[in-house]
Each structure stands twice: as C-alpha cells, then as structure tokens.
Amino acid sequence: MSLLRIEDLRIALPKGGDRAFAVDGVSLHVDQGETLCVVGESGSGKSLTASAIVGLLPSRSLRVAGGRILFEGSDTLRMSSRELQDLRGGRVGFVFQDPLSSLNPLERIGKQVEEVLRQHRWTGDHRQRVLEMLSAVQLPSPESLVEAYPWQLSGGQRQRVMIATALATRPSLLVADEPTSALDVTTQAQILELLRDLTKQHGIALFLITHDFGVVARMADRVAVMKSGKLVEYGTRDAVLRTPREAYTRKLLDAVPPLRAGPARPAGEPVLKATGLTKSWVTRGSLFRPGRTVAALKNVSMSLGHGNTLAVVGESGSGKSTLARVLMCLTGADSGQADLVGINANYLGLRSRDLATVRRNIQLVFQDPYASLNPRRRIGAAVAQGPLAQGEKPGAVHARVAELLGKVQLDPSAADRYPNEFSGGQRQRIAIARALAMRPRVLIADEAVSALDVSVQAEILTLLKDIQRDEGLSMIFVTHDLRVAARMADQVIVMQSGCVVEQGAMQDVLTAPQHHYTAALIDAVPSLPSISVQQ
Known part of the structure; x- marks a missing residue:
C-alpha cells in the first residue's frame, strides 16, 4: 500500500475564475522512501495539491469538490481539525519556498525548532533533539545557533533550519515546495544533497515541488507534470525526461537553459x-x-x-x-x-x-x-x-x-x-x-x-x-x-x-x-x- 495516495482530486475555484477547478481530477501516489517530483508552471495546481494533503487550503476561497487523499490509509479530507493538527508537522513535515516568512523573526532558532516537539508531545530531551537536528542538517555550532534569530542567518542556513524543524518529529512524508528556487547554485546543491541523504537515511518519502528539470534529474524517482490543474504526464524520471509524451513536457524541458555559451559579440566602445x-x-x-x-x-x-x-x-x-x-x-x-x-x-x-x-x-x-x-x-x-x-x-x-x-x-x-x-x-x-x-x-x-x-x-x-x-x-x-x-x-x-x-x-x-x-x-x-x- 502507498504511503500517500491522491485519487481524482478536484479543488474548485470561486465563480468568475479563469477555470472551474484549480486542481482537476489529479491522481498520483508516493511510496515509502520514494521521491516524487511535481513539476509545472505557476498556476498549474502543484502547491494547492500539496496544501490539500494536510488541509491547508484557504477555506474561504477554495474548496475540495471531490476525490480522496489517503495518507497511511486514512482519508485526510475527512479528518477533524484536531486530527489534521496532529498530522501537520507530526507525520507530515513541510518545507516552504521562503523560510524567512515561515520563521518568527522575534523568536530564537532553538525555541522555534523546539515548538514542533512540544506541539506533537515529543518524549525525550527537547534541547538534545534540537541540537541533534541542527547537526543533522550540517549547521555550524548548533549550541550557539539555538540562541540566534532568523535574520542573523543566511538564506541557506534558514532553509536548513526549516528542514530540521520539518524532520524533528521523524515524519513519514516530507513536502518541500520549491525549497531551493531562490538560492544560489552552490547552496541549492547543498540543500538538495541534504534532502536526498536525510530522506534516504530515514526512509522518508519526499513530495518535492519544483519548476526546474535539473532538480528533477538530480532528485526524482518518479515525476508528475501538471498543467492548468490537470496531471498531463506521470512516470519514472528517466521515462519522462528521455521520452516525454506530451508537448507541454517537452516545452518545459526545452526551456531549461543549457550550460553553453554562444560566440561573444564583438565588444563595442x-x-x-x-x-x-x-x-x-x-x-x-x-x-x-x-x-x-x-x-x-x-x-x-x-x-x-x-x-x-x-x-x-x-x-x-x-x-x-x-x-x-x-x-x-x-x-x-x-x-x-x-x-x-x-x-x-x-x-x-x-x-x-x-x-x-x-x-x-x-x-x-x-x-x-x-x-x-x-x-x-x-x-x-x-x-x-x-x-x-x-x-x-x-x-x-x-x-x-x-x-x-x-x-x-x-x-x-x-x-x-x-x-x-x-x-x-x-x-x-x-x-x-x-x-x-x-x-x-x-x-x-x-x-x-x-x-x-x-x-x-x-x-x-x-x-x-x-x-x-x-x-x-x-x-x-x-x-x-x-x-x-x-x-x-x-x-x-x-x-x-x-x-x-x-x-x-x-x-x-x-x-x-x-x-x-x-x-x-x-x-x-x-x-x-x-x-x-x-x-
């Protein structure tokens, strides 16, 4: 049985939108220890699909109009608010694109990582677990870092703190929504390697949202390509990258700039x-x-x-x-x-x-x-x-x-x-x-x-x-x-x-x-x- 199975998910847009459904009939699954990369342009429904897993859709403007989301056999769409609260940050960890907006600028790093342990009633020494997680994500001097504030860290360090927080309760599934798109290439490479090593080491499934097929080639076991709320292509990494069936997938692949320069134009004055x-x-x-x-x-x-x-x-x-x-x-x-x-x-x-x-x-x-x-x-x-x-x-x-x-x-x-x-x-x-x-x-x-x-x-x-x-x-x-x-x-x-x-x-x-x-x-x-x- 798959760890996560999404079946015919439909998320309705308010009346007057450019289409009836933000997510329209999406079905996919993620197995234990597997990395699924979900790819598509802005507005394709990637992030909304991920948010729906743990009930994070904006309730006043978007609603689930059909389908099921089965996590460890239970339909999260039918869970109570308390059950969803236990799920978020507990069995399902989230890493968002902008860590600075996810971290409280007035709280020290150690307290923010510890908060998820308190929320999910972690048994054991909280401070020791915080230091252990900051070390696991390769942050320097964890004993000093717990006293720092988010604004005192670099972008890559803040993203490592978010990963440490998301993994602190040993979740079964980690959802990472464009976690590296705003980072420079060397920091991006470090974060991707860190995610890959930690998920493989602990058998955690990774639901990775990205628009970069270079990231897909480095990380994915399977790939789901979304366009305008629909799943247009779905398969193994090599099948999707080598022999894409859809013109839209080929368009996304062609849009990845090659690391190759053309001849320089003559230098003007x-x-x-x-x-x-x-x-x-x-x-x-x-x-x-x-x-x-x-x-x-x-x-x-x-x-x-x-x-x-x-x-x-x-x-x-x-x-x-x-x-x-x-x-x-x-x-x-x-x-x-x-x-x-x-x-x-x-x-x-x-x-x-x-x-x-x-x-x-x-x-x-x-x-x-x-x-x-x-x-x-x-x-x-x-x-x-x-x-x-x-x-x-x-x-x-x-x-x-x-x-x-x-x-x-x-x-x-x-x-x-x-x-x-x-x-x-x-x-x-x-x-x-x-x-x-x-x-x-x-x-x-x-x-x-x-x-x-x-x-x-x-x-x-x-x-x-x-x-x-x-x-x-x-x-x-x-x-x-x-x-x-x-x-x-x-x-x-x-x-x-x-x-x-x-x-x-x-x-x-x-x-x-x-x-x-x-x-x-x-x-x-x-x-x-x-x-x-x-x-």
Whole structure:
C-alpha cells in the first residue's frame, strides 16, 4: 500500500475564475522512501495539491469538490481539525519556498525548532533533539545557533533550519515546495544533497515541488507534470525526461537553459566603466555582541561595451547586488570611480539632485517586480512616471507607454489595470517596460528571472535579448544561475566575498575556468546529465 495516495482530486475555484477547478481530477501516489517530483508552471495546481494533503487550503476561497487523499490509509479530507493538527508537522513535515516568512523573526532558532516537539508531545530531551537536528542538517555550532534569530542567518542556513524543524518529529512524508528556487547554485546543491541523504537515511518519502528539470534529474524517482490543474504526464524520471509524451513536457524541458555559451559579440566602445569600487557595511554592536565590518566590494573594476551583456555571477553575499546598487547610485561607495562614458565622469561623487542624467541613462530591473511596483498605481501610470518626472510631454509619454507595453508583449489596454491583476512573469514585463520608458543606455537586471518558472524565464530572457537588439541597449545581468548567464552574456565577472576572482569571455570562462571557485559554481549547476530527450 502507498504511503500517500491522491485519487481524482478536484479543488474548485470561486465563480468568475479563469477555470472551474484549480486542481482537476489529479491522481498520483508516493511510496515509502520514494521521491516524487511535481513539476509545472505557476498556476498549474502543484502547491494547492500539496496544501490539500494536510488541509491547508484557504477555506474561504477554495474548496475540495471531490476525490480522496489517503495518507497511511486514512482519508485526510475527512479528518477533524484536531486530527489534521496532529498530522501537520507530526507525520507530515513541510518545507516552504521562503523560510524567512515561515520563521518568527522575534523568536530564537532553538525555541522555534523546539515548538514542533512540544506541539506533537515529543518524549525525550527537547534541547538534545534540537541540537541533534541542527547537526543533522550540517549547521555550524548548533549550541550557539539555538540562541540566534532568523535574520542573523543566511538564506541557506534558514532553509536548513526549516528542514530540521520539518524532520524533528521523524515524519513519514516530507513536502518541500520549491525549497531551493531562490538560492544560489552552490547552496541549492547543498540543500538538495541534504534532502536526498536525510530522506534516504530515514526512509522518508519526499513530495518535492519544483519548476526546474535539473532538480528533477538530480532528485526524482518518479515525476508528475501538471498543467492548468490537470496531471498531463506521470512516470519514472528517466521515462519522462528521455521520452516525454506530451508537448507541454517537452516545452518545459526545452526551456531549461543549457550550460553553453554562444560566440561573444564583438565588444563595442565602453559605455560604462568602473575602477577600484570599495564598499563596506558596518553593523552596530550591542552589550553582548561586538559590531563588525563586512567588506561587500573590494577594489572591483569592470567595463561594459556598447550593445554587449556583462554577467555578474556568484553566491549570495558575494557582492553582486551591492555592485548593481553602487553603479545605480542607490548605495554610496566608500571609494572608487564609475564613468558613464561621454556623459558623466566619476558620477559617484555627484549629489542626489545632480544624478537625473545618470538615472535616465542607467535603469534597474529588480528581482521581485511586485515589491518594486506600487500596488495602488495602475501600471500605465507606473510606466509613465519616470518620463513625466523628467518633464516630457504627457501626450508623447502615453504614446510611448502603449508602444512599450506592446514591445513587452502585453496588450496596451493593460495600462488601466493594477499589479495584482498580473502573473509574476507579466509583472516582470511591466518592470522592464518601466525601465525602457527612460530610453536608457544601460539596463541592469538584478536576479530578474530567478524566481520565475523555467518557461516564463525563457520568455523573459528572449524578450530581453530582442529588446537589446532593437534598442541598442548594453546590459549588466546579475545572476546566481550560470545557465542564465551563459544564455545572455558576452562577458562575465565572477565574484566571491566582494572580490572579482575571474573575468573574461563567457565561453572561455565556462569551458576553461581558471579559478577553483568558478569551477565549483559550474559543477553545482543542476543539469540533465546523461538524459537525451527524444522529440
């Protein structure tokens, strides 16, 4: 008998939705000690299927309209609230995508891991079990870490804490919902290896939700592919990856960027140069903890040619985003120089009111478009805001807004809608249109596709390349994903702990890395090893 069996599950959407069912007739199973990867784009029903297992659906907007969910032979859809409470975190552990939103910022790590032991009446020494679990997920100095707060940990460390919490009660099933999509490649590789080792070691079944077929190739025993609430393909890992039956599965596989760079375009005349950039962050001390200085940039130099793309790659904390913010004058540098060639020499020394020309010529696209768009402002007004602030005539600006929405493949009528009415990929298109409205010479994309599904990611990357060709843009592409860098960039700089450890043509760096850190980043990239997809 399967540990988990989902039979003909239907989850109804409220009236007026784009379809009747968010999940429509899904049937699948997970056996003891097995890893099932559930794959699909945003809105495919992956996370709702997982939430329904333990009754975590938002009751006012979504309801189960049919089917059964059998866990260890009992139908969870018929369980009482108390029974479901005992199930959650007890026999079924959950690891969510964003650990920071799942952890209480005001509670110490040790107390938060211990809470699940108290909730499920764990017999034994709670503190010893907490230390044991923090050691099991390979966190350093567990005795000290139990006294730390979530905001004092890195993203990878917070995700390890979530895994320790989920496994503390020795569950039979672990549900992991996109646990690595926002992590850099080396941290992602560590978390995936940790999940694989712990589940195999303790015979735990893993229900892993992901949009990355590289992760599937590394982790899965079986694969379920979902689209628009339906299960469209289901089988063993090798069967699905080698001989996919559905065009949709082939589309998702084709969207995984290969770790292969094309020939670099000839380098144009420099449009942006920086030399000797240095920036340190100073954290305030307290009665019990001394302050410390963290060097975010250490003598960083770079040059961007006209019409070229420069990738900036590295792990979290390597200084990539700090470099982008310094170049955009959103963060001041301690020393160094940046030149917008032909317009401003060493513009880093300018006062805020003198930076209008620089900010017209350098625009930034952030990682999270929803956070960078005002939820109360219609998107047409958001795109028009910059040019209007620069004194352009309203009639010309509104015509430009309609043109740009068409350029990013949105209907011009979308100008009257609000950000919450769009998908993540559509919001990123809006953010790109807003940046282009200023007619910049340089576009900086800071992890602009890292949180998107692979198929949406592929669309955005293609869109950016088309716009670069049409508008004559030069681009700086900040990313932790070397596959994305390989697809976009002519040149690359690799950063570690604030330093540039390697730079050169993208193709040369990928094929013959000179620094061991670059080689480690390349080795950590999730790929489709030994899988040859047959069309």
